[in-house]
Amino acid sequence: MSSSEAGGGHRRGGGRQALIEALVRVAARERLTQVTTRSVAAEAGVTHGLVRHHFGTLEAMIEEALAWAAAEAVIGSGLRAEGGDLAALASDLAVLIDEDPEHAAFQLEVILEARHREGLRERVQENYDAYHDVVAGSLARLGLPYDLDLARLVFAALNGLVINQLIFGRPEETERGLHWLRRLLEHERVEPSPDRA
Template sequence: MNTRTDNDGQSPRYGQGRDALVAAAIRVVANHGLRKLTYRAVAHEAGVTYGLVSHHFGSRDALIQAALEHSVRASVVAFTTAPGSGDIDALFGNLSEMVDADPGTQAFQYELILEARRRPELRPLVDDLYKAYRKVLAQEFSCSALPVDDALVRLVFAALDGLVFQQTALGGADNTRDALSRLRDILNGLKRQP
């Protein structure tokens, strides 16, 4: 059996199983879409038995929720290279590198978002995903002396989301970096005077 694992070709070691299964679920969705996410597909991808996936998650929805939470934790760190510093030049400093390093995590999120259009029961997960990102962005804005109003946070997040989507789908990290630099210039112009 030819499977991918996070452990140099070995099945996950004891204590790493759940994380390896979450990572495998993200890869399955990123490569084949949310509709192909099954316990069997995840088990095959992780190089473990089908029963282990069921044991750790109990339901497909629980697996999706765990994978989404993992993907948000992996992505939100790219919002700034200096959390809480107020340094606008640090905002989005590693975003294009994060996408290049792990486009599958972003593809997983976009697959979930698109599937939520067809399956309304997934909509709360997508709402929570976007709320988590906007919350972190609003926190960084408040540290940066930027106005923290919902419209500005939504606007900037929409720009980030679009740039990440384009880079995930088409590549072009240099284009993303250039656009982010311009976005930081605009935000510097919006800073509140002390």
């Protein structure tokens, strides 16, 4: 369930969290390059000065929103798999993107903008490192080696599925991609290669 569904609609107000959620919505709808502190304030229904009061700069608010959106994605997608069942890995990914695409769209906007802004690129790299660590931990709990290279590969596949679903819809294709990814991982779990033994 998304935060907006839990509250019966988009929350309006001036708390930090409400402003972060407003930023995510505006960036997902209008592109990150079009976001201003004024557009976020208007979305949240507060004064422009309140955005500055809470965050100081738009850059600081984007960085905080990026960390929040990533944490929400880990929880909502099933990326942090528990137990030994590979079906648990990213079990809710297609549903999450289908029901609440704004978080993923926002993260994609930030990633694309990070190509041109070094400070933002560093934050995106930190975000990716955190995702890779979560995936590596999940794979280890699922009986695969704790291997950051493998985790990067798995995350790249998951990220590609997210982008495809954001652009084209079709969550059923995401589910089929997840099925094949899990089958490949199951093979690695059963028959590890000699250099991983």
